[in-house]
Amino acid sequence: MSLWLDFLGTEVRYIDTPSFxxxxxxxxxxxxxxxxxxxxxxxxxxxxxxxxFSALSRNFNVIAFDYAGHGLSDKNAPDYNPAVFAEQLGExxxxxxxxxxxxxxxxxxxxxSGLFAGRYPERVKRLMLNTAGGIPVISEKGKQDMANFIxxxxxxxxxxxxxxxxxxxxxxxxxxSNHHLLNExxxxxxxxxxxxxxxxxxxxxxxxxxQRHDDFLIPLExxxxxxxxxxxxxNPIHDLQAATNAMKHVPQSQLYVMNADCAHWPQYExxxxxxxxxxxxxxxxxxxxxxxx
Numbered sequence: 001m002s003l004w005l006d007f008l009g010t011e012v013r014y015i016d017t018p019s020f021x022x023x024x025x026x027x028x029x030x031x032x033x034x035x036x037x038x039x040x041x042x043x044x045x046x047x048x049x050x051x052x053f054s055a056l057s058r059n060f061n062v063i064a065f066d067y068a069g070h071g072l073s074d075k076n077a078p079d080y081n082p083a084v085f086a087e088q089l090g091e092x093x094x095x096x097x098x099x100x101x102x103x104x105x106x107x108x109x110x111x112x113s114g115l116f117a118g119r120y121p122e123r124v125k126r127l128m129l130n131t132a133g134g135i136p137v138i139s140e141k142g143k144q145d146m147a148n149f150i151x152x153x154x155x156x157x158x159x160x161x162x163x164x165x166x167x168x169x170x171x172x173x174x175x176x177s178n179h180h181l182l183n184e185x186x187x188x189x190x191x192x193x194x195x196x197x198x199x200x201x202x203x204x205x206x207x208x209x210x211q212r213h214d215d216f217l218i219p220l221e222x223x224x225x226x227x228x229x230x231x232x233x234x235n236p237i238h239d240l241q242a243a244t245n246a247m248k249h250v251p252q253s254q255l256y257v258m259n260a261d262c263a264h265w266p267q268y269e270x271x272x273x274x275x276x277x278x279x280x281x282x283x284x285x286x287x288x289x290x291x292x293x
Contacts, residue, residue: 003185006050009057017091021074025065025092029057034125035101036282037089038064039109041264042133043153043169043206045071045193047186048106051271056278060102065092067108069206075198080206082108082134082216086116093123102282104128106267108209114218121224126282130230131264134218135238135246145236148172150210157203161194163187175234175263220249227253228281230274232262233291256281257291 010028017023026046036056038049046064056062067085068077077084089112093101102125105113110132117124129135137143152172155165167187171179193199209216227250231243240257247253256277260270267274281287 003047003050003189007053010053012046015092015095017088017095019077019091020068020088021076023065023068023074023088023092023095024072025063025096026053027061027063027096028053029059029061032057032059032061034059034282035061035063035096035098036278037093037098037101037103038062038267039085039089039103039105039112040064040067040070041107041109041173042209043070043156043194043203044108045190047189048265049267052267052275052278055271055275059279059283061098063092063096063101067112069199069202071193075202080202081209081212082111082115085112086119089113089116090120090123099123100125102126102128104130104278104282105132106130107133107264110134111216111218114220114223115216117225117227118219118222121222124225126285127223127225127227128230128278128281129227130267131232131235131238132218132229133213133238134216135220135242136217137213137237137242138245139239139241142237142239142242145239146210146213149237153207153210156194157207160200161191163191166191166194172236173263173265174269175232175261177261178263178269181269218246220246221251223250223253225252226285228277228287229253229255230258230266230277231255232258232264232266234261234263236264254287255290255292256287259289259291
């Protein structure tokens with residue numbers, strides 16, 4: 001299915017923010033009172049949530065946006081680390097007139113969401129950390145996964161990105177059984193973004209955050225919101241062991257492990273299951289049916 005069909009009924013536009021310039025957003029379900037703000041991963045863009053807007057916008061005001069230095073947002077931020085992106089999130093909420101929202105982010109997006117929840121607890125309703133970064137990497141496999149990830153990223157930073165390097169980077173996001181979802185449209189979209197002169201100019205600074213991961217760990221004990229760790233058995237770097245360990249430090253938290261085969265992109269790899277879990281968690285604060293019970 002084309003991304004155009006996935007986003008049918010969704011408005012994609014730009015908003016202005018004081019510190020980050022023009023920010024590209026997608027929004028659907030504007031008339032609903034409760035907002036969910038989705039946030040993408042490192043080097044990603046809002047299309048990571050294409051398969052979630054239609055189902056969730058029936059009940060929620062659903063929003064996604066491109067971080068500064070990513071996608072089609074401006075690329076004039078003072079830095080490109082998760083603490084800065086947390087401030088961008090606040091400015092996006094202000095620009096949209098949203099005082100409080102549910103947050104859901106994958107990878108870097110979960111990392112930013114966790115930092116924001118710790119820094120501005122009064123602005124967060126419920127928090128979904130979806131295969132999030134920013135938690136301690138504690139297993140040897142996780143450390144090796146991090147090294148592999150750095151190597152894949154370098155191929156798109158140290159040299160001009162190509163169809164092959166982008167495809168390899170995106171395969172890393174998905175379980176091998178889901179590689180059929182990586183169609184030409186998705187690869188071509190990301191390659192076109194990566195080849196933009198403004199993206200190429202900031203790519204080294206954007207990717208430098210990987211080496212500084214432990215400088216920006218989520219203050220888990222400071223999170224006041226009800227929190228769902230949504231994980232997969234095959235998530236790289238921050239594996240299930242890391243998620244279980246981190247969850248112990250968040251007072252109102254629970255763990256959901258995807259039943260479908262997924263890696264780092266469950267919202268895209270298994271949208272039906274993800275959307276059902278999101279509706280239950282953000283609607284009632286309850287989830288059930290996890291692979292691990």
